[in-house]
Amino acid sequence: xxxxxxxxxxxxxxxxxxxxxxxxxxxxxxxxxxxxxxxxxxxxxxxxxxxxxxxxxxxxxxxxxxxxxxxxxxxxxxxxxxxxxxxxxxxxxxxxxxxxxxxxxxxxxxxxxxxxxxxxxxxxxxxxxxxxxxxxxxxxxxxxxxxxxxxxxxxxxxxxxxxxxxxxxxxxxxxxxxxxxxxxxxxxxxxxxxxxxxxxxxxxxxxxxxxxxxxxxxxxxxxxxxxxxxxxxxxxxxxxxxxxxxxxxxxxxxxxxxxxxxxxxxxxxxxxxxxxxxxxxxxxxxxxxxxxxxxxxxxxxxxxxxxxxxxxxxxxxxxxxxxxxxxxxxxxxxxxxxxxxxxxxxx
Amino acid sequence: xxxxxxxxxxxxxxxxxxxxxxxxxxxxxxxxxxxxxxxxxxxxxxxxxxxxxxxxxxxxxxxxxxxxxxxxxxxxxxxxxxxxxxxxxxxxxxxxxxxxxxxxxxxxxxxxxxxxxxxxxxxxxxxxxxxxxxxxxxxxxxxxxxxxxxxxxxxxxxxxxxxxxxxxxxxxxxxxxxxxxxxxxxxxxxxxxxxxxxxxxxxxxxxxxxxxxxxxxxxxxxxxxxxxxxxxxxxxxxxxxxxxxxxxxxxxxxxxxxxxxxxxxxxxxxxxxxxxxxxxxxxxxxxxxxxxx
Numbered sequence: 001x002x003x004x005x006x007x008x009x010x011x012x013x014x015x016x017x018x019x020x021x022x023x024x025x026x027x028x029x030x031x032x033x034x035x036x037x038x039x040x041x042x043x044x045x046x047x048x049x050x051x052x053x054x055x056x057x058x059x060x061x062x063x064x065x066x067x068x069x070x071x072x073x074x075x076x077x078x079x080x081x082x083x084x085x086x087x088x089x090x091x092x093x094x095x096x097x098x099x100x101x102x103x104x105x106x107x108x109x110x111x112x113x114x115x116x117x118x119x120x121x122x123x124x125x126x127x128x129x130x131x132x133x134x135x136x137x138x139x140x141x142x143x144x145x146x147x148x149x150x151x152x153x154x155x156x157x158x159x160x161x162x163x164x165x166x167x168x169x170x171x172x173x174x175x176x177x178x179x180x181x182x183x184x185x186x187x188x189x190x191x192x193x194x195x196x197x198x199x200x201x202x203x204x205x206x207x208x209x210x211x212x213x214x215x216x217x218x219x220x221x222x223x224x225x226x227x228x229x230x231x232x233x234x235x236x237x238x239x240x241x242x243x244x245x246x247x248x249x250x251x252x253x254x255x256x257x258x259x260x261x262x263x264x265x266x267x268x269x270x271x272x273x274x275x276x277x278x279x280x281x282x283x284x285x286x287x288x289x290x291x292x293x294x295x296x297x298x299x300x301x302x303x304x305x306x307x308x309x310x311x312x313x314x315x316x317x318x319x320x321x322x323x324x325x326x327x328x329x330x331x332x333x334x335x336x337x338x339x340x341x342x343x344x345x346x347x
Numbered sequence: 348x349x350x351x352x353x354x355x356x357x358x359x360x361x362x363x364x365x366x367x368x369x370x371x372x373x374x375x376x377x378x379x380x381x382x383x384x385x386x387x388x389x390x391x392x393x394x395x396x397x398x399x400x401x402x403x404x405x406x407x408x409x410x411x412x413x414x415x416x417x418x419x420x421x422x423x424x425x426x427x428x429x430x431x432x433x434x435x436x437x438x439x440x441x442x443x444x445x446x447x448x449x450x451x452x453x454x455x456x457x458x459x460x461x462x463x464x465x466x467x468x469x470x471x472x473x474x475x476x477x478x479x480x481x482x483x484x485x486x487x488x489x490x491x492x493x494x495x496x497x498x499x500x501x502x503x504x505x506x507x508x509x510x511x512x513x514x515x516x517x518x519x520x521x522x523x524x525x526x527x528x529x530x531x532x533x534x535x536x537x538x539x540x541x542x543x544x545x546x547x548x549x550x551x552x553x554x555x556x557x558x559x560x561x562x563x564x565x566x567x568x569x570x571x572x573x574x575x576x577x578x579x580x581x582x583x584x585x586x587x588x589x590x591x592x593x594x595x596x597x598x599x600x601x602x603x604x605x606x607x608x609x610x611x612x613x614x615x616x617x618x619x620x621x622x623x624x625x626x627x628x629x630x631x632x633x634x635x636x637x638x639x640x
Contacts, residue, residue, distance in 0.1 A: 101436065228455055232447055234435040235494075241399040242430075243501070244423030244451040289437035 017293045020286075024300035031304050032083055035311045036075045040318065041067060052076070073205070081204035081268055082310040082324070083303040084212035086275055088265040090302025091220055092258040093276025094283075094294055098230045099251050100159040106277040107262040110162065110255075111169035113271030115143020116263065117197055118177045120270070124193055125184050132196075133211060133267035140263035143169050159251075199272030199325025201310050208268040215264030216299075219257045224299065226254060227292030234289075272325045274332025275302055275309075281339045349410050350374040350536050351396065351505055356405035358388075358395050365391045366402070367560040373538050373553065375410070378524075378531040380547035380568070381540040383557035384581060389540040390431065392557065393507045396538065397428040409505050409536070423451035426505040427498035431513060433490060435482060441493050442478045445469055448500025468499040471526060487514030495523065499530075506530065508539040512546060524550040548572055548587075548596045556580055569596055578603075 036048045047062055051071045054061035061068055092107035100109065108114075119139020123131045150165035151157045177197075185193055195202070229250050232240040237247045262276075280298045287293045306324070309331065313324040351373040358366040366388045373379040381389050394400035396407055398414050407414040414422055427448070435444075445465045469475045472492040477485065482493060491514055498506060511527070512520040520543075528550055531537045541547045547554055547568065554571050556564040558580050564571050577585035577598070584605060588597040 103436070225455065228450060228453070231443070232450055234437050234439060234444075234447070235430070235433050238394065238399050238428075239430060239433065241419075242397055242423065242426075242428040243447060244420035246419055284438070288443075289439055290443055 017287075017297075020293065020297055021300065024297060024304065028083060028300055028303050028307070031307045032076075032079050035079045035082075035307050036071055038311055038315060039070070039075060041070050043067060043071060047071075048076075077206045077209045078201050078204045079307055079310065081208045081212050082201050082306045084209070084216050085201070085265045085269045085272065086279075086306025086309075087299040087303040088212065088216055088220055088261045089272065089276040090279040090283075090298040090305075091223060091295060092262045092265075094280035094291070094298045095223055095230070095254050095258040096276070097280055098233060098291060099254055100163055101233075102159070102163065103281070104277070105163070106273075107258065107265075108170075108271055108273075108276070110147045110166035110259060111143035111173060112140040112259060112262050113266055114170045114173035114177065115146075116140040116266040116271060118143075118173045118180075120196055121177050121180055121193055124189065124196070125180065133208070136267040136270075137263050139173075140266050141259075143173055144259050144263070162255075195323045196270040198323035199270040199328070200313075200321075200323040201269050202314070202321055204268060211264055211268050215261050219261040219264070220299065223254060223257050223261070224295045226250070227290070227295050230254075230291035230295075270323070270325065272306070272328055274328045274336070275306055278332045278336045278339065279305060282335065285339065285342070350377070351538065352408045353392075353396055354406050354408075356392070356395050356402045356407065358391050358400060358402045360391075365560055366395060368405070369557070369560070369562050370405075371396075371555050371562065371565065373536050373555075375536050376531055376534045377552040378527050378537045378539070378550060379553045379555060380551035381538060381555050381557065382542075382544065382547050383563075386559075387557040388560040389557055390509050391560075393428065393509050393538070393540055397426055397507050398422055399428060420451045423501060425503060426507065427501040427503035429491075429494050429498045429506070429508040429511055431509040432487075433494045439482045440478070441469070441474065441480050441482055441485070444482050444493055445496045445500050448497040451501060464502065465496075465500055468496040469493075471499055472496045473522065488516065488519050491515060492519070492523065495526075503535070505536045506538070508537070510542060511539055512541065512543065520546060544572065544577065544581075544585075544598045544600070548598050549590070549593055550595075572596065572598065 033045060033048050033052075037043050037045055043063070047067075048071055050059060050062045051068055053059050055072055063071065089107050093105070096105040096107060096109050097103055116136040116139045119135035119137070119142070120132050122139075123129065123135040128135075147162065147166045147169045148157070150168060151162040154161050154165070181190075181193060201208075229240075229245055232243045232245045233247075233250075240250075241247050279302050280294065283294055283298045283301050287297060306328070309327045310324045313322045313327045316322065316327075351371070353372075354370045356366055356369045356371075357364070369388075369392060371392070381392065383389055391400065395402045395405075396414075398407060401415070409425060412425075414426065417425075442465060445468055448468065449464065466475065466478070469478055472495050474489065474492050474496060477489060477493070482490065485493065491511060495508070495511060498508075506527075508527070511523055515523060524546055527537050527539060531552070539551075541551075551568045553566060554564075554568050555562060556571065556576065563580060564576055572587065574585040574587055577583060577600075582603065584601045584603055586599045586601075588599060590597045
């Protein structure tokens with residue numbers, strides 16, 4: 001790795017965390033409002049804000065009921081959910097990469113997404129779509145539990161054993177999901193299920209906003225405050241321990257919190273790939289590897305990214321809609337390849 | 348007793364007994380060298396003394412306080428450990444690495460740069476010019492010194508080091524040991540595992556000799572590092588000389604059975620593999636104006 005490249009990366013990281021956070025925060029708010037204006041019904045930027053403010057009890061609403069419904073009942077909750085899900089997945093990915101010391105780790109590493117898929121597909125087939133978030137969440141937690149059970153039955157739980165156990169549980173849950181789909185799914189429900197499996201925000205309304213933002217508040221914010229602790233792991237467990245860090249409590253606490261976060265996100269959106277894998281690496285290029293900056297900035301960048309990916313998903317082939325997971329994969333895979341090429345030290 | 352006192356420490360891992368009822372002492376304000384062949388248990392003992400690897404039995408006290416029983420953060424303010432061959436796969440600037448040493452002194456979310464302590468620590472190890480460099484781009488010796496700076500940023504009273512002169516050229520080895528001597532002179536208790544008997548003889552107040560997880564000798568360097576002991580522990584011939592520059596002992600080593608004028612090839616093949624291939628000692632080279640103590 002060239003030393004002058006390192007030098008320039010160093011210069012870039014001199015921009016203080018507060019400035020990055022403020023800039024990206026503004027960009028996120030602007031992205032959300034701008035994304036609300038985009039779509040078949042022509043709604044201006046200022047109208048969006050007027051509508052939002054009037055719903056918060058400030059000023060009069062300039063929009064007709066129909067157009068206000070598009071803003072307030074359809075687009076805004078969907079876009080806010082996209083922001084929260086993107087933030088949660090990117091944050092969770094950054095944490096998973098840190099605690100497993102595996103740059104290829106993503107939020108679904110421990111079987112969470114395949115467990116959620118199995119839960120979701122089961123209730124969709126039973127015609128209980130209202131229970132979908134709950135079933136997906138329970139499915140992901142069940143998969144996590146199985147993963148940890150399997151890992152602990154191999155002896156002392158280590159990050160590597162946990163990842164391998166996650167692979168096994170993932171494979172099993174995916175196989176059962178495929179079996180269920182193969183035997184039971186017919187006609188229209190096939191498209192519905194496939195859409196969910198690929199990750200989609202089409203159904204996100206205010207309950208999804210509540211779930212995803214609730215998860216950010218309950219699990220995401222505490223995770224973001226542990227950056228310094230994760231930095232202490234940079235030189236391994238012994239080193240972290242000699243700096244006064246409770247290694248196992250920190251590791252399993254963070255793992256549990258990010259699994260909860262991921263489970264909540266999967267329950268409202270299906271498993272959207274690449275956000276949690278790629279974005280933390282992109283943020284590292286901007287600000288370096290220090291987790292105190294990496295965690296909050298990954299969350300902000302993740303939010304911005306998924307807002308725009310979802311906007312693409314619903315507009316590119318309008319009136320047909322793509323599952324957003326396809327968009328994130330189409331953008332994410334080449335970006336990941338470029339990052340790999342630029343950051344050869346990654347592997 | 349003031350200083351470090353480990354008693355009847357037993358460490359086992361995976362069914363193997365690594366440290367077998369070892370008792371060690373290192374008084375305040377001294378530099379103690381932990382020596383012994385590969386696999387003697389030096390690293391394990393250091394980790395046990397730092398309480399990062401829990402001994403199965405035994406106690407570790409520092410100035411009378413129980414190191415194993417005290418809260419982690421309090422312990423990290425008291426004792427610092429410099430590991431061997433520190434490496435990270437993260438791209439981290441040197442300053443950030445040294446700032447990690449401030450962790451036990453800071454609250455988790457406070458932004459407390461503590462710049463003077465961090466820059467002071469970098470200064471002490473002669474790495475100030477490298478502050479902005481990425482840790483991964485440093486040479487082995489430079490990394491070693493940065494990790495020492497990180498330990499100094501913890502402002503410990505007990506400093507434990509595992510092979511701190513590994514990867515360093517001769518000048519840097521002497522500089523690091525000179526620094527450890529200065530720290531000990533300022534009252535810090537320093538315990539360093541050393542491979543090089545010459546360095547131990549030149550710089551250490553006391554030595555602890557480990558073999559196969561047990562202490563075979565311990566005490567003041569001059570009295571302990573005898574030719575008989577070295578022959579017994581390392582299986583090599585040793586002559587203890589006097590360095591007129593430092594006033595310290597110099598240890599000249601040779602394989603067992605070496606005769607003047609004999610060919611290397613005939614003796615080195617029968618010598619134990621850990622023996623040095625020729626009669627050399629780092630201390631034979633005159634140290635560059637760096638006298639211990």
